[in-house]
Each structure stands twice: as C-alpha cells, then as structure tokens.
Amino acid sequence: MIVGLTGGIGSGKTTVAGFFKKLGIPVYIADEEAKRLMMISPEIRKEIIQLLGQDAYTIDGLNRKYIAAKVFKDKYLLEQLNAIVHPRVATHFQNWYKQQDSPYVIKEAAILFENGGYKECDFMLLVTAPMHIRIERLKKRDNSSIEEIKDRMKAQWSDAKKQALADFSVENIYMDQTKEKVFRIHNHILLRITRNW
Known part of the structure; x- marks a missing residue:
C-alpha cells in the first residue's frame, strides 16, 4: 500500500x-531522489541545460538557487523542468517500491x-x-x-x-x-x- x-x-x-x-x-523522499537523479543522470543534465542554460550546473553540481530563481518565476519553465524530472522519479519510485x-x-x-x-x-x-x-x-x-x-x-x-x-x-x-x-x-x-x- x-x-x-x-x-x-x-x-x-x-x-x-x-x-x-x-x-x-x-520512506521515499521524492524531492531528494529528484535532486540525486539531476546530479547523476547525464540525460537529465543535458535536458536541463538545454532548458535553463549552462548555469543550471556549477563545478560542484546542481545550481539549485539559479534553477529555483528561473522556474518559480516562469510557469512554463517549471512545467518543462517537471516534465524532464518527474517521469524519471516515478520510474525510480516504482523500482524502489517493488523491493x-x-x-x-x-x-x-x-x-x-x-x-x-x-x-x-x-x-x-x-x-x-x-x-x-x-x-x-x-x-x-x-x-x-x-x-x-x-x-x-x-x-x-x-x-x-x-x-x-x-x-x-x-x-x-x-x-x-x-x-x-x-x-x-x-x-x-x-x-x-x-x-x-
């Protein structure tokens, strides 16, 4: 359940x-898993950079403050970011859930x-x-x-x-x-x- x-x-x-x-x-914390996937997945990284620009990532990894500043002021960008990340998180959750x-x-x-x-x-x-x-x-x-x-x-x-x-x-x-x-x-x-x- x-x-x-x-x-x-x-x-x-x-x-x-x-x-x-x-x-x-x-407990599955979707936001934490989303951040982790955004860091480790080359496909997600590529799509996010295409959407938000090179500054979405720094040498240390995900530039969360930059991303938040962009997407929380622009509903379209937020929807596009969610469309990149959420399906991957949903698949990851299903695999976790089965275990x-x-x-x-x-x-x-x-x-x-x-x-x-x-x-x-x-x-x-x-x-x-x-x-x-x-x-x-x-x-x-x-x-x-x-x-x-x-x-x-x-x-x-x-x-x-x-x-x-x-x-x-x-x-x-x-x-x-x-x-x-x-x-x-x-x-x-x-x-x-x-x-x-």
Missing part, C-alpha cells in the same frame, strides 16, 4: 516522514496533488502549518528572501484545496503533538490494511 505524504513548502513534511521512519515504515517488504510505504513529495501523483496512492496525508511558521522555517533553512518563498508557494495549491482530497492531515507546529498524531495515523492505516477496509 502507498501512502502519499504532501504539504506546502515549509510545512514540515520531512519531519513527519521521519516519524514514520522511526516506526519502521520505508520493499512492509504493510505500506510512504511516498513524500511536495506536489503530489498538483501533478496528479496522488491518484497512484491508496491514502493521502497532508501536512500543514500556519503561514508565518512556514515562512520562518524557510528563512532559517534556505536563507531565502520573502519574495523567493512567496514565488515558490505560488507554484503550489492552497492547503484548503489539498484538504478536500486528503484522507488524513497533521498540523505540524509542536513536535510532541505531531509525533502522537503520526502514531495514531500509523495504527489506523495498519488496522485498515488488516481489516481490508
């Missing part, structure tokens, strides 16, 4: 995914609703947090400006729109409460699997 885990940027998806991992559930031996797995991705990936999941879990908390987290994490953060947020659906399609949701403000909610959701999923709901 596949449980999709998503949420707006800065909501704390990776934190929630980490709690599932501690419960022994295999897992667990009642369910977590697939964590930022735009599971936006790209239609939620349709391949059995359940959807939405992680939310108030806007001011998300902005503070992103300023600390990425050293991003408010303008950069808002550009990235504009590329994602609102929480209200996602909520309508989610089976579960976790408001991720206080770690203890988040951990407890994850534990309850985990047990609920196991119960549903056992009873074949």
Whole structure:
C-alpha cells in the first residue's frame, strides 16, 4: 500500500516522514531522489541545460538557487523542468517500491496533488502549518528572501484545496503533538490494511 505524504513548502513534511521512519515504515523522499537523479543522470543534465542554460550546473553540481530563481518565476519553465524530472522519479519510485517488504510505504513529495501523483496512492496525508511558521522555517533553512518563498508557494495549491482530497492531515507546529498524531495515523492505516477496509 502507498501512502502519499504532501504539504506546502515549509510545512514540515520531512519531519513527519521521519516519524514514520522511526516506526519502521520505508520512506521515499521524492524531492531528494529528484535532486540525486539531476546530479547523476547525464540525460537529465543535458535536458536541463538545454532548458535553463549552462548555469543550471556549477563545478560542484546542481545550481539549485539559479534553477529555483528561473522556474518559480516562469510557469512554463517549471512545467518543462517537471516534465524532464518527474517521469524519471516515478520510474525510480516504482523500482524502489517493488523491493520493499512492509504493510505500506510512504511516498513524500511536495506536489503530489498538483501533478496528479496522488491518484497512484491508496491514502493521502497532508501536512500543514500556519503561514508565518512556514515562512520562518524557510528563512532559517534556505536563507531565502520573502519574495523567493512567496514565488515558490505560488507554484503550489492552497492547503484548503489539498484538504478536500486528503484522507488524513497533521498540523505540524509542536513536535510532541505531531509525533502522537503520526502514531495514531500509523495504527489506523495498519488496522485498515488488516481489516481490508
């Protein structure tokens, strides 16, 4: 069974995914795998340079700040970049998924609703947090400006729109409460699997 885990940027998806991992559930972080594939695949590299220019890569590898500045201000470029990367990540996920031996797995991705990936999941879990908390987290994490953060947020659906399609949701403000909610959701999923709901 596949449980999709998503949420707006800065909501704390990776934190929630980490709690599932501690419960022994295999977790696939799509954004991390996308970055890794963008680094190691010569085909992806070539296509990204054709789309965004030579500056998309530096001597150290992927120029994430440059790429983000280009695609989050241009919907067409973002769609083209996603069209290059997402099919490769989807194939990589399927290969990973076949190797897992667990009642369910977590697939964590930022735009599971936006790209239609939620349709391949059995359940959807939405992680939310108030806007001011998300902005503070992103300023600390990425050293991003408010303008950069808002550009990235504009590329994602609102929480209200996602909520309508989610089976579960976790408001991720206080770690203890988040951990407890994850534990309850985990047990609920196991119960549903056992009873074949």
